[in-house]
Amino acid sequence: MKLPFSKKEKQIKSKKEKKVKVRTIGKRKKSVLFLWILLISSLAFGIYKNFTAIDQHTIHEREIIETKIMDTNAIESFTRNFVKDYYTWENETEALEERTKKLTNYLTEELQALNVDMVRDDIPTSSTVQGINIWSLTEEKENTFSVIYSVQQKITEEKDSTLTSSTYRIVLYQDDQENLVITQNPTLWNQPEKSSFTPEQVESNGTVESETVEEVTVFLEAFFTSYPTATEQELAYYVKNNALPTIEKDYIFSELINPVFQEQDNQIKAWVTVKYLNETTKATQLSQYELILEKDSNWMIVE
Known part of the structure; x- marks a missing residue:
């Protein structure tokens, strides 16, 4: 038969049954809270940068040089025909009028007027072209070209004849249809001369038996x-x-x-x-x- 517990026994049993407290580090602890804040801030910053960052790429610039092939045949032919007609004349009225008419095929109206008195009606000489050398053809600007040329002439006065040679520069304009017109009158120029360059002389170096x-x-x-x-x-x-x-x-x-x-x-x-x-x-x-x-x-x- 069990006897009722005494008051003292009840106190002892109560102490034994009392749970032992376990100390834990909770979410509210300041240091843990700080770590959580740091983690969340880092995550938020990473997401922000992912959406706002500008992609950076190394840009390699490459210069492309395009070679422009220019067909100069038309300009050269036009120039040769002009030179032949411009520097050929006879001391006869009919021949001089024919020359003036031919020049309208090459010169602007302004230059036609400028050249009216180049060969006078009473000129004592006749001229024939013996040779034409084109030294250079340069594109000065879009559709505008300069040509440097030399012309050899046979000048006849009465029964005497002499040969003369001069160099000139003209400027031409070529339109989109490739038609040509001279915009600057033949102007005295200089022609290329012999260069003073001397190539290095090659000599045997004793390497061949x-x-x-x-x-x-x-x-x-x-x-x-x-x-x-x-x-x-x-x-x-x-x-x-x-x-x-x-x-x-x-x-x-x-x-x-x-x-x-x-x-x-x-x-x-x-x-x-x-x-x-x-x-x-x-x-x-x-x-x-x-x-x-x-x-x-x-x-x-x-x-």
């Missing part, structure tokens, strides 16, 4: 002897890669003049002047070649 020099010399003498009259099939025995064209002319080989040889990358580079006699003109022809040779079973010109 004397035995090889003799072999190559014999080969070139044999080749250039047959070269002028050689057909394409015959040329194939001496030349690769169409390094030299067929000539098929009546030239007689005379000699090689001062050939120079250098060894480059197991090949022989040769600079040679070839002396020929032209059977037709009976004049001497001196042809200069810069060749590259190599040896397989025999010597060949490869470039």
Whole structure:
């Protein structure tokens, strides 16, 4: 039979049954709250940047140079025809009137009026064009071109004749239909002269042995002897890669003049002047070649 608990026993049992408190770090703790705020802020900032960021790419700029091919045939032909008519005259009224009429095909109305007194009715000379040289053709601006040319004239006065040569510059306009008109009168100019440039002289540098020099010399003498009259099939025995064209002319080989040889990358580079006699003109022809040779079973010109 169980006896009722005494008051003291009840207190002891109550203490035993009382749960032990467990200390936890809750969401309200300041440090944890700070971490949550930091995490949320970082996430929000990342989303914001994702929507607002501007993509950055490395831009590689490439300059494209377009080559403009200009057909100058029309301008050159127009200029030659003008020069012939402009610098040709006779000291006769009818011929001078015909010249004035021809010039209307080239000059603006203003220039036609300007040139009325160029050749007077009482001019004592006659002129014929002997030759025309066009030195340059330049596009000054869109549809406007300048041409520099020389004209050789035979001037006759009574029974005396003299040759004269002068250089001029004119300006032409070409419209969308490619029609041409001269907008600036022939103006005295200067023509190109001989340049003072002297190319560097090539010399043998001792890289080719004397035995090889003799072999190559014999080969070139044999080749250039047959070269002028050689057909394409015959040329194939001496030349690769169409390094030299067929000539098929009546030239007689005379000699090689001062050939120079250098060894480059197991090949022989040769600079040679070839002396020929032209059977037709009976004049001497001196042809200069810069060749590259190599040896397989025999010597060949490869470039």
